[in-house]
Structures are given as C-alpha cells and as structure tokens.
Amino acid sequence: MYTYKIYNNIAQEGINIFNKNGMKEGSSDPDALLLRSQVLQDIDFNKSLKCIGRAGAGTNNIPVKDATEKGVVVFNTPGANANAVKELVVCGMLLASRGIIQGSAYATTLKGKASDELNKAMESQKKHFKGTEVKGKTLGIVGLGAIGSLLAQTANIMGMKIIGYDPYISVDAAWRLPKEVEKADSLESLLSRCDYVSLHVPLLDSTKDLISSQTLKVIKDGAKIINLSRGGIVNNNDILDSLESGKISRYVTDFPTPELISRAADDGDVILLPHLGASTKEAEINCASMASEQVSDFLRNGTIVNSVNFPSVRLGRATNFRLIIINKNEPGMIGKIADQIASSNLNITDMTNKSRDDIAINLIDLDENPSDQIIKNIEAIEHILSVRLCPAL
Numbered sequence: 469m470y471t472y473k474i475y476n477n478i479a480q481e482g483i484n485i486f487n488k489n490g491m492k493e494g495s496s497d498p499d500a501l502l503l504r505s506q507v508l509q510d511i512d513f514n515k516s517l518k519c520i521g522r523a524g525a526g527t528n529n530i531p532v533k534d535a536t537e538k539g540v541v542v543f544n545t546p547g548a549n550a551n552a553v554k555e556l557v558v559c560g561m562l563l564a565s566r567g568i569i570q571g572s573a574y575a576t577t578l579k580g581k582a583s584d585e586l587n588k589a590m591e592s593q594k595k596h597f598k599g600t601e602v603k604g605k606t607l608g609i610v611g612l613g614a615i616g617s618l619l620a621q622t623a624n625i626m627g628m629k630i631i632g633y634d635p636y637i638s639v640d641a642a643w644r645l646p647k648e649v650e651k652a653d654s655l656e657s658l659l660s661r662c663d664y665v666s667l668h669v670p671l672l673d674s675t676k677d678l679i680s681s682q683t684l685k686v687i688k689d690g691a692k693i694i695n696l697s698r699g700g701i702v703n704n705n706d707i708l709d710s711l712e713s714g715k716i717s718r719y720v721t722d723f724p725t726p727e728l729i730s731r732a733a734d735d736g737d738v739i740l741l742p743h744l745g746a747s748t749k750e751a752e753i754n755c756a757s758m759a760s761e762q763v764s765d766f767l768r769n770g771t772i773v774n775s776v777n778f779p780s781v782r783l784g785r786a787t788n789f790r791l792i793i794i795n796k797n798e799p800g801m802i803g804k805i806a807d808q809i810a811s812s813n814l815n816i817t818d819m820t821n822k823s824r825d826d827i828a829i830n831l832i833d834l835d836e837n838p839s840d841q842i843i844k845n846i847e848a849i850e851h852i853l854s855v856r857l858c859p860a861l
C-alpha cells in the first residue's frame with residue numbers, strides 16, 4: 469500500500485482520489501507528497517519518496533533539480549486553475565479601467581449623511597471616478613498557454629482586439645485561439661501597440677525581469693499591465709518609474725511588495741491582490757483532483773503526465789508484473805537491464821523507454837513475478853536510480 473503526505477489545505481476531492489486508489493496518509497517516509505505553496509527542503513526527500521504532486525502550475529517552491537537527481541517525479545497541474553485566473557485578469561482590466569475601487573472607497577466616507585446630502589455628494593464627485601470601456605481596446609497577451617488562450621476567447625467576446633506573443637506556443641494552444649488573434653513577431657512589437665498587457669509565462673531565467681526599463685521604453689503611452697503570473701517577471705522599480713513618469717497608467721498584480729504597497733496607498737495607480745489568482749473553490753478542487761490522479765497513476769502504473777522534470781510515458785498493462793526503472797540517461801542502459809532480466813529466464817512481454825535530458829524511465833511488463841534478487845541485480849547496475857515492482861491491483 470502506498471502512502472502520501474499532505475501539505476497546505478488540499479481540497480477533500482483530491483484526498484478522496486488517494487483513498488479510492490487504496491493509498492493511506494502517512495507522515496513518516498511517504499511515497500508521495502501533495503502540496504500547494506509549501507517550500508520543500510532536503511529533509512522532505514525521504515528514501516521512500518517517489519513523486520511530488522503540485523496542486524497548481526508553478527513549481528518554484530520545489531527543488532526540481534534535486535528531485536531529478538534523486539529520481540523523484542515532480543507533477544504540476546497546468547490548466548486546472550486557468551479559468552479562475554482568466555476571470556481575475558478580466559476583473560483586473562475592469563478595475564484598472566474604471567474608478568471602481570476609488571469610488572467604493574469614497575462611498576464609505578459618506579457614512580452618517582442623510583439621503584439627500586449623500587446623493588448630492590455622490591453626484592458631485594462621481595466625475596472623479598470616470599473611466600474607459602475595454603470594448604474596442606487592444607489587449608496584448610504574453611504567453612498563450614491554457615490561461616492565455618482562455619483570456620483570448622473571453623476578450624474576443626468582449627469586443628477587444630487581441631495581439632498574442634508566445635515563441636513557444638504548442639499546437640494544442642494554437643488550436644484554442646480565436647482566429648481574430650494577431651500574432652506579434654516580438655515582445656516589443658506587442659507592447660508598442662496594446663492598451664492592456666497581460667502576462668502569462670512561468671518564472672525562468674529567461675523571463676525574469678521580462679518587463680523592465682528596456683521593454684517599458686517601447687510600451688504604448690498610458691498602457692495598463694496585469695501580472696497574475698509571477699512577481700519576478702516584472703521589475704518593480706522600473707514599473708514604479710514608468711508609473712511616476714506617466715508612461716504606464718496602471719499596474720495590477722497578484723504579488724504585493726513593500727514598494728508596491730507604498731505606491732498603492734499613496735497614488736492609487738497600483739492595484740494589489742493577495743495572490744488570489746487560483747483562489748476559487750472550483751480551481752482548488754480541479755488542481756487537487758488532477759494532482760492526485762497523476763500521482764496515483766504513476767505509483768500504480770508508472771504513467772507520467774504533466775511532469776516538469778520527467779518525460780511523459782504510458783504503457784497499457786500486458787501482464788500483472790510491471791517493473792518501473794528510473795535511471796540516468798546513459799548509453800546502453802536498456803541493454804544492461806534486458807540482460808539481467810534474460811539471465812533470470814524471464815520474458816519481457818512489453819516495454820517502453822522514454823528519456824528527457826539527463827533522466828530516463830522504463831516500464832517493463834514481465835511474464836512472471838521477478839524475484840527480489842533480480843530487482844537487486846538491476847539496482848546494482850551503474851546509473852540506476854530506482855527499481856520497483858508494480859503489481860496490478
């Protein structure tokens with residue numbers, strides 16, 4: 469029986485999937501970890517750990533490189549919270565366009581006034597909260613994955629013009645885009661033409677400070693930027709300089725920092741949210757369920773889908789006796805493994821091997837139950853990281 473350990477508040481629907489698959493919770497030496505924002509440390513990598521399920525898309529809180537070196541599969545759940553984030557982006561655009569927050573704050577100052585006086589005050593001041601409509605404006609979407617594609621669909625329905633930029637767009641994502649989306653040849657081309665810019669890229673070395681003084685130089689005057697992706701994608705000091713000069717008119721982000729909070733309190737052109745992008749009941753259920761399904765399928769069958777450090781792999785069951793072997797991606801490994809199996813007079817009924825960078829995984833179905841000695845012999849092969857027998861349940 470496999471065991472799991474839960475970090476953070478995970479939707480019960482995800483835990484139910486573990487229970488349905490015969491797994492039980494165990495805080496000591498679990499086979500799997502399921503988490504949201506918990507920052508993992510070396511101490512969390514016990515000897516029994518086989519995989520980590522992140523109920524969300526970002527994996528900055530997981531030492532992925534260390535996990536790979538230990539042969540631990542790291543899963544995430546791309547797209548599970550896409551609708552929740554998309555809706556918040558739309559909300560952010562509206563908050564940045566209309567004096568909703570400012571008008572609401574003003575209305576609370578009228579507490580205690582009689583109706584006639586209250587109405588007169590509101591009518592006299594509402595001109596200060598006048599905004600603009602999003603219909604007919606141009607939205608630039610940087611990153612056209614699950615969230616960016618959904619946002620493009622919604623913005624199209626809202627009557628906006630859409631320009632997209634994603635040099636790594638997948639075929640599936642391209643199919644999801646409305647035909648009206650115009651492709652930008654460069655980030656600078658997009659920024660120079662858009663009234664709104666929404667960022668939907670992961671935080672990598674290549675995307676850190678993607679929005680900085682260099683790119684802000686070419687942004688359309690008065691543009692509004694929405695960043696619900698990751699804080700490090702935007703250089704906050706450069707954003708504040710652009711707000712001060714009037715180069716951009718609003719900045720909406722899910723990642724408050726001390727300098728942004730000061731600007732929001734003093735000037736109101738920064739709108740801050742406490743990392744609410746995926747904070748809906750539906751998104752939390754989707755993420756937990758998706759992560760639990762992926763972890764369960766890997767533990768029971770070796771199937772890998774949506775891993776950030778391992779290749780995708782799947783093999784229909786040919787027998788009840790499956791070996792799951794993880795090794796460093798070195799030449800000749802398949803032959804060495806097959807030789808050990810053949811020397812024990814076992815037949816390989818079916819198998820598959822997949823590799824990604826420095827790691828590889830083998831799913832091997834045998835016609836008979838392998839002995840403990842065979843497993844030990846395979847484990848002794850140089851560059852083997854782990855071997856386990858996964859009988860059909």
